[in-house]
Amino acid sequence: MERKNRLQKKNTTTSAPKKKSIEFPVRINKYISNSGICSRRDADQLILDGKIEINGTVASELGMKVEENDEVKYNGKVIKPQNFVYVLLNKPKDYISTMEDPENRKTVMDLVKAACDERIYPVGRLDRNTTGLLLLTNDGAMSQKLTHPSYKIKKIYQVELDKPLTANHFEDIANGFNLEDGPVTVSDIAILDPSKKNIGVQIHIGKNRIVRRIFENFGYEVVKLDRTMYGSLTKKDLPRGKWRFLTDKEVILLKNMS
Numbered sequence: 001m002e003r004k005n006r007l008q009k010k011n012t013t014t015s016a017p018k019k020k021s022i023e024f025p026v027r028i029n030k031y032i033s034n035s036g037i038c039s040r041r042d043a044d045q046l047i048l049d050g051k052i053e054i055n056g057t058v059a060s061e062l063g064m065k066v067e068e069n070d071e072v073k074y075n076g077k078v079i080k081p082q083n084f085v086y087v088l089l090n091k092p093k094d095y096i097s098t099m100e101d102p103e104n105r106k107t108v109m110d111l112v113k114a115a116c117d118e119r120i121y122p123v124g125r126l127d128r129n130t131t132g133l134l135l136l137t138n139d140g141a142m143s144q145k146l147t148h149p150s151y152k153i154k155k156i157y158q159v160e161l162d163k164p165l166t167a168n169h170f171e172d173i174a175n176g177f178n179l180e181d182g183p184v185t186v187s188d189i190a191i192l193d194p195s196k197k198n199i200g201v202q203i204h205i206g207k208n209r210i211v212r213r214i215f216e217n218f219g220y221e222v223v224k225l226d227r228t229m230y231g232s233l234t235k236k237d238l239p240r241g242k243w244r245f246l247t248d249k250e251v252i253l254l255k256n257m258s
Contacts, residue, residue, distance in 0.1 A: 022081050025065035028052065028072070034081035037074055051075055084139040085116045086246035090238045091134045097125040112136055112243050123147060127209060132157070132227030133235060135246075142255060146231070152204035153257065154187070156229035157211050162221040164196035169218045179213060186214070197223075231257055 022034050032043035032052065044062050046052050052059040053073040054066060066072060072079055091097070095106045099121065108122055115136075123135040123143045137143055145151055176185040188202035201211060212222045228235055232253045238244060246254075 022083055024068040026081075028054070028059055028064045028066050029062065031066045031072060031081050032074065032079065034084065035072075035074075035079040036082065037079060046074065083118060084142075084251075085118045085120055085137060086139065086142075086251055087112050087115050087120060087136045087243050088233055088238065088246055089134045089136060089243040090235055090240050091126050091131055092241045093129055093131050096128045097122045097134060108134060108136070111241060115243060115245075124206065126227060127212075130225045130227065131240065132225075133230040133233060134227075135230060135233070136243075146254070147206065149206055151257075153206075153231045154202060154204055154229065155227060155231075156188075156200065156202045158192070158224075158226045158228055159199045159201055159211060159215065159222055160224035161197045161199065161215060162223050165191065165199055165215075165220070169220075172218065173214060177217070179207075179217060181207065184210070184214060202229075 022030065028047060029040040029043035032038065032046065033040045037043065038046065043052075047059050047062055047064075050058050051074060053076075054064065055071050089108060089112055091108055091111075095108050095111065097108050099107065099109055101107055105128075112120065118138045120136040120138045121143065123137060124147050126132065126134050135146070146153055170189065170191065173186055174189050176183060178184065184205065184207075186201055186203050188200070190200040192198040192200050199215075201214070203210065207213075211225060215222055233246070233250060
């Protein structure tokens with residue numbers, strides 16, 4: 001059975017300077033969107049409908065800029081943008097995905113502490129020995145959406161096993177099987193080299209330690225596990241242990257995924 005290998009090699013920049021998701025002056029539609037009212041496109045319609053005021057005057061142009069001290073109202077009520085920050089980390093081994101650790105072990109927060117003044121949180125978790133992409137943000141709505149079981153965000157992993165994966169086990173995993181907490185379905189699986197120890201796996205499920213459990217169920221030990229893709233995000237130009245901010249386009253793509 002042939003499976004398409006979608007794993008991608010990545011490599012990048014060093015830690016960027018602190019950044020805010022909204023910098024003034026800012027276009028009025030972004031100001032409205034960051035206030036949680038609606039999308040930028042819908043914000044444009046609110047402006048056209050005369051529902052937005054800036055310093056007591058109805059906004060008349062779509063491209064108008066707002067300064068930090070301006071008062072913006074929607075339907076007569078003052079609105080304020082929230083400074084959402086989105087940080088993508090290429091997590092190294094031996095860091096845990098928590099805010100702090102009672103045993104004083106290294107956490108992913110140690111790696112991103114210079115990113116921003118806002119208090120950001122990991123979206124989901126990678127266990128201590130798993131490397132690869134981890135998103136951190138203070139956008140609670142997005143975090144909840146990305147981690148909810150019904151969202152089924154795409155995740156791609158590169159797995160190194162302690163022994164070659166047999167053809168029968170390859171088929172069993174590809175066709176789906178059951179664990180103690182329910183059925184398991186992988187969206188894609190690929191053998192990456194002749195040793196048959198390096199495997200690519202694409203999943204949409206979010207069960208705890210699911211990739212390790214898939215292979216442990218068939219008697220394999222996962223020697224290395226690396227998440228190479230998360231939704232539309234990849235490790236391109238992002239070395240291990242480094243982080244970067246998401247672009248506006250990447251944020252929009254994540255928010256619009258289904």
